Amino acid sequence: MNKPPLHSINVALGLRSYPVWVGSGLLDDPARWRPLLRGRHALVVSNTTVAPLYLPRVEAGLEGLHWSSFLLDDGEVHKSFANVGRVLDALGRLGATRDACVIALGGGVVGDLAGFSAACWMRGIDFIQMPTTLLAMVDSSVGGKTGVNLPVGKNLAGAFHQPRAVIADIDTLATLPAREYRAGLAEVVKGAAIGDEAFFVWLEQHADALAARDVETVLEAIARKVQYKAGVVARDETEQGERALLNFGHTFGHALETAGHYTSLLHGEAVAIGMLLAAQLSERSGMSEPGDTARLEQLLHALGLPLAIPPGMDTEQLLQWMRLDKKNTAGQLRLILWRGIGRAEIVGAVPEREVAATLDAAIANGRQVPAT
Template sequence: MQIVQVDLGDRSYPIYIGSGLLAEPSLFLPHIKSDQVCIVTNSTVGPLYQSRLQSSLKDKQGAQVQLPDGEAHKNFATLNLIFDGLLQARHNRNTTLIALGGGVVGDMCGFAAASYQRGVNFIQVPTTLLSQVDSSVGGKTGINHPLGKNMIGAFYQPQAVIIDIDLLATLPAREISAGLAEVIKYGLLGDAEFLRWLELNIERLVALDPDALIYAIRRSCENKAKIVAADEREGGVRALLNLGHTFGHAIETQLGYGNWLHGEAVGAGMMLAAELSEKLGWLAAKDVVRVRGLLEKAQLPIAAPKSMTVDQFLAHMSVDKKVMDGRLRFVLLKALGEAVVVNDVGLSDLQHVLQASISSGLADTH
């Protein structure tokens, strides 16, 4: 088992990474304050893993909330199902919520924990690769709005993150690829050595090689933990974690949440960020080829949906959380492994890159 620590003073917490961890009571029980526990899962993950988790909780009993599966349900109506379960079971401020699921479950469970009686404990048990390397770590919680992704939420840290790679065995290949987008992101934005390792080992990750998975997940969590410790509420360096996300969120919002997986949209978004960086003279053509090749090996889209227009991209990006004082902010690449936040991209350069990607016709549906 590997352990990564997120250093946030009295709100620090461990990330446990390994095989068979769901069946380890010693990882769960120290982080539970009372006998009240609420497992929040969804209709896909619950039947697979909920009973195994319940066995690890020993005599801890309480509410069980099963949410509908999918990004399309990441909204107020679904969030209320968690509050309904807690209130019906008469849970108090000593309850502990456990998020058993992917990023949608983790984000909504965390937001519920931040809100219920003004804040209760919660534990993340991420079941997708994307949530294991990204959304379960760092305390970003929230829900979507029809006008924008993750526009409503809170920064709220878990007590622990328990990552069991065995849970990835039941994931469709498409979900693995979506998770690899976030893994690749860490290499591109600030870890050139890891990027080179990924180029040599991406096929092992696609094939779910256990040793490769544990290394990639640990390295990803270490990168994110370092950034979160330096900038918990995204006032500075944490914005670099949004590489590919300004473009990606526009894709998700336009196509409807869930039609493209989040990681697929981020993959196309990182490709667009690399192409825009080349347009600005920062990346060489050979660098863009490296990015494209790695994304292709991870089986991710490398272009915008051809059903979208430049104007649709611009409209969605104008209401993104990363807009600051009316100016679009992008995370771009000065070099592979060196990301920067910029807010002075020329409109003509942006339009050119978007139109070229849309016109390529490589990613209409996914």
């Protein structure tokens, strides 16, 4: 079998521009990424699941440097200030200077926490993203959002800190559990849903191949989603406008994650349910047509993603977490809704009664499969 093609995508931020490389065998190609390490210190942040599989490949490229590794336990609950402190301690023990580099080898939790730690050490040192999950490849590794969760909400503490590069080696997806893989597909769908109707149609046409992990199809989907996000980030790095659209489904989704104590739903699963809720709210508000909601629901179902709010969660509980969302202003809900596929927009002062009615209907319905 021929080696899949390498995709090179530039995140254009002037002097802080950086490449996103998507392809096969990249972890075993230090000639590509080693020159990005400017100093002699490096700290690899990974977790106890990923490190045994892929840390030896990265080690081979660090020969001659003074480096060490820091391993988290696996899971969203470990994206915490306590672990940021431990990473900073590890940098201190390493003697890391201002030209040191943090390498994030893992999924979104590792990338967010490692990037935030790099932003804090000596007020900001280099870091490189080496995402090993589909979700991290298509979303969290690109754009410089870093941070940690708090007991009162997800990602409420953080910083914008752009990486030196993103090395997305699709070979790591071979060891990704099926549930984690499907969760990553939710972020692929999101990019199409908010701003690229042609890509959404492509996803509908290739849903079976994506669900089956066809390598060429997956590579094409990753590259198209990263290209879209890179353009948004270049136009609005710190989320003053257009970049907020990338949060489609996230206000609902983060509330679902928090209500489930970060254990009942994976991030991508929560985003899938959140996107469907946002589409239902848009339809309820007269912004979109039922057919658009149905197409989104059917695509998410075809990709094996959950559609229903988990049992035991109630409307007031979810609203409580939604009120803490970072996009809210003046105590009013500010959500990303849409006028149909590819036409998302920021909507301020969304009436809580409409949100509550949408949640009530979804909880009462409890639908697990799309309407036909």
